[in-house]
Amino acid sequence: MTRIIAGAARGLRLEVPGKGTRPTSDRVRESLFGALESADAIAGARVLDLYAGSGALALESLSRGAVSAELVERSRSAASIVRRNIATVSKAVTGTVAHVHETAVLAFLSRAAGAYDLVFIDPPYDLDDAAMTADLIALSPLLSQDAVVVIERARRATAPDVAAAGLEVFREKAYGDTALWWAQPVVESQSR
Numbered sequence: 001m002t003r004i005i006a007g008a009a010r011g012l013r014l015e016v017p018g019k020g021t022r023p024t025s026d027r028v029r030e031s032l033f034g035a036l037e038s039a040d041a042i043a044g045a046r047v048l049d050l051y052a053g054s055g056a057l058a059l060e061s062l063s064r065g066a067v068s069a070e071l072v073e074r075s076r077s078a079a080s081i082v083r084r085n086i087a088t089v090s091k092a093v094t095g096t097v098a099h100v101h102e103t104a105v106l107a108f109l110s111r112a113a114g115a116y117d118l119v120f121i122d123p124p125y126d127l128d129d130a131a132m133t134a135d136l137i138a139l140s141p142l143l144s145q146d147a148v149v150v151i152e153r154a155r156r157a158t159a160p161d162v163a164a165a166g167l168e169v170f171r172e173k174a175y176g177d178t179a180l181w182w183a184q185p186v187v188e189s190q191s192r
């Protein structure tokens with residue numbers, strides 16, 4: 001069972017798709033969101049949740065003060081669960097602005113308008129490196145200047161090629177079989 005950990009919707013249960021998804025564990029989410037709050041990356045953020053699954057990452061963000069969330073999930077059954085989870089959280093978080101996009105990630109990114117402040121990328125562990133890099137490259141122009149991108153993959157996976165998208169990793173942490181990479185846009189130094 002997955003619950004919202006903190007904020008206005010604290011304790012609310014979320015449905016989780018049965019097959020084909022791997023929800024982020026409570027332990028990882030608690031650590032992740034503690035660090036995001038410490039970095040002041042949630043309050044007022046425009047959130048993008050790619051490979052949303054149950055939507056727990058975006059919905060946790062809304063519970064903690066993000067202003068909007070776009071959730072991308074290709075699976076019809078998982079997208080239906082995300083819609084129900086949004087309805088559940090919307091009862092506790094006034095003014096919730098969340099939209100589900102039932103489409104492939106690259107298709108969404110090719111037509112999205114951005115700018116996103118906080119992005120979660122939690123693909124299936126079998127997503128290959130080339131597809132991950134393509135997602136990051138397509139995402140890059142949609143990021144705000146101070147965006148934080150959190151990528152979750154299997155610990156045994158190679159580190160995502162964030163440099164190909166003009167991003168740099170500023171933090172990484174492993175939790176059992178799960179690894180998180182935090183990236184941000186590279187700030188070009190202005191020399192005169």
